[in-house]
Amino acid sequence: MTTTLNLKKKERVAFVLETLQALYPEPPIPLDHKDAYTLLVAVLLSAQCTDERVNQVTPGLWQLADNPFDMAKVPVEDIQQVIRPCGLSPQKSKAISRLSQILIEKYNGEVPADFAALESLPGVGHKTASVVMSQAFDQPAFAVDTHIHRLAQRWGLTNGKNVEQTEKDLKRLFPQHCWNKLHLQIIYYAREHCSARGCDGTRCMICQHCYPNRKKPFIALKP
Structure with missing residues (x-):
């Protein structure tokens, strides 16, 4: 009997980028503003x-x-x-x-x-x-909120106990030119597919694909 293995971190990073780009190719800025x-x-x-x-x-x-x-x-x-x-x-x-x-x-x-x-x-x-x-200025940055912190843990991209460590880990894993868009893509995905209550680390497409052997709910550390 063949057992499906959990993806390695490099494979998880690639799958996250590919999936989020397909779902949210041009994510809008969620806060209305003019300048x-x-x-x-x-x-x-x-x-x-x-x-x-x-x-x-x-x-x-x-x-x-x-x-x-x-x-x-x-x-x-x-x-x-x-x-x-x-x-x-x-x-x-x-x-x-x-x-x-x-x-x-x-x-x-x-x-x-x-x-x-x-x-x-x-x-x-x-x-x-x-x-x-x-x-506002299109400078590379990776703003980590509670959504991003939670998903980064569920996806095995960080084990940081706070948003500062999670930000450092994500910046190391993803190319700088992706940061601004990826920040928004993860937020939209978190709200629509991998919310705090809607997914426990075993239900959404990314969690399932990255961790097919994960059977128990994954408890993310709160920042």
Whole structure:
């Protein structure tokens, strides 16, 4: 009787790339925006909030202000009222107001295309900076969120206990020119095929193909 073997890591990487490219050849950016500033604010709002909810909220926020010069003039209380559905509104409203002021003071109202400068802004961590660098400035970055962290573990691409280690592992495995698109492709696949509850590491096409011998649910480490 022939036993189907689990794929080696190199084979898993190749299959992931091939499958995701076939499913999502041109994945759209999920957060609605018109420029680097509105993307930065939208990504900030997406912390512990769904992209769908952010897209419902941001049109009302852009009516108040859609650039740092106007946003800096809006009272924090007014920003907070609009973004309340996104959660963490006290912290997020203060961050949006203050980062808008800093962009004016230090960068002539422009969002800097620089990791260190972005990460120095209030409310902007490494993941947010990575999204802005890749999606607004087309610079290679690999923003790892909980979706990507979970799938990278299910697919045997990392055993990292945090998103920082997962990012390092994925950057080593995949060519740099793939990073920006692959980040989005994995997120879409996670939502549609390999969600936290919809797949336990044994059900979706990639999990099944990469680990045909996996019979028990795979428990991914939370970041």
